[in-house]
Amino acid sequence: MPQLGQGTLKGMGITLKHLFSKKITRQYPEYKREMPERSRGMLTVDMDRCIACLQCMRICPDHCISIEQTKRDFDGSGKPKPYAVGFVIDDSRCMYCSLCVEVCPVNCIYHTEEFEAQAYNRLELARQFGERPVDPTIDPRPSGKKKKKPAAKGKGDKAAAKKKEKKEEAA
């Protein structure tokens, strides 16, 4: 029959052992740990490489990327090409899922190691990258979704798909 209080004393002994062991906590703002290579921090864009294909804008589930696209002959070839004059990433919406990074064909949008996104104002979190600022409050509707053609064959399925499209438009 174990003595009453023995279990508690045993536990106290263990906590006492931990008292003298090496500390595992860090003093955060003074000491910052090294971020791993794959860590997904705040997004950034290399505007020199961007070809304004709008794929990142379309795939973003939270609509946090807005791009203002024009045609401009920026490389002197005589042919106007798509060019992003305005590019905004709204960090107050971004959920760091990295879908835009995976879809980018020229790898111009990528995650940095930066994760301290704090601001006094919500609009400050919308970071502008282009020549011209874009209004981040306007929800960029991905145009790719409206064009979808369901592979369905039956009539009912088409009706269901149409219904869904309507729902999306309403939303």
Place this chain on the structure above:
Amino acid sequence: MLQEERRHRTETITLSGRESERLSRPDIRDEFGLETMDMNMGPQHPSMHGLLRLILELDGETVVRCDPVMGYLHRCQEKIAENRMYPSVIPLTDRLDYFANMHNEHGYCLAVEDLMDIEIPPRAEYIRVLMCELMRLASHIPSVGFLLLELGAFTPILYGFRERERIQNIFEAVTGARMMFHYIRIGGVKADLPEDMPEKIWNYVEDLEKTFKRDFIDLIEGNEIFISRTRGVGKMSQEKAVEMGLTGPPLRCTGVDFDVRRDYPYSIYPELDFDVVTDEAGDVEASYRVRIKECYQSIRIIKQVLEKMPEGAVMADLGRRLRPPEGEGFGRVEGPRGEFAVHVVSDGSDIPYRVHYRDPSFVNMQLLQEIVPGHYLPDIMPIMGLVDPVSGGWDK
């Protein structure tokens, strides 16, 4: 007059199916002229798991009725999923049960793969199981801490979160995020493990095995306060547990031998050697023991997976746009809290027609209504530790 009123009230409560010994004997209270008292616990309560409101009817300090009210964190996850393309739903599943993110992703991907008949590369399957078992450790260890925190002990949760932090560091190096991973994808996993990672995980698991007994068993198990607060509390029979549809540790602590990993095998679990842990007592202490023993089984599985892991690709070739055929897909996994299942219905477009999540937190929650009446008020918190629900899971 008062007596009549009381009798009326007693009848309504018994009629709505809530049995209570105290209420069926109104003469006890007549002697003192006392009434039962309604009390709200939560939704903002320091010791409540997330946002849950319990409507309690108290007779002195004994609970007569306990009604959980959910919905304070409802985000329409199932409806949002109907408006997103199949791959874009995966980051949302991370936000369901935020202590079992990997299992949620795994369940959803299994459902879509079932719908599309996709063959997964073997290495991807091994990585999935490895991550899921690490996730189970990262959930069970703090759960034990939560249980003890609710009993008033502050130390175990610090040790629990220390271990969780180490596992999260592993997750961050592998997936890029600490909680919202977005790692398991339809057709495989996002990326292969970093080169030094198998060794790091092995070292971590060996480390954990050494310190686990000291920090989570010796510290807690023999403690008199722990025993007196948990032994016999929240006791339920096997029949009751099956009737309520419980899964996971709350079911296994009553002695029902059920585990989705073994009974409805998915992924590579049939190739692995592990035991399904059960306990006979069916009270809070038994659920603690089940969780602790399951941690050892997880460590065993992780070691086997690391030993057997084959080389090769980690992603099946699916093309750029996913467009599953018309039909239905179903995926079920054994999460840390119980069975997590996903049902996906497709109408042939690239957006799911319907996604349904069966979350163990939600189903296990009804235990409160059945088990809590008859217990003292302070016993509610240990029973919450037995259920261990997660706010994001029950509200979706």
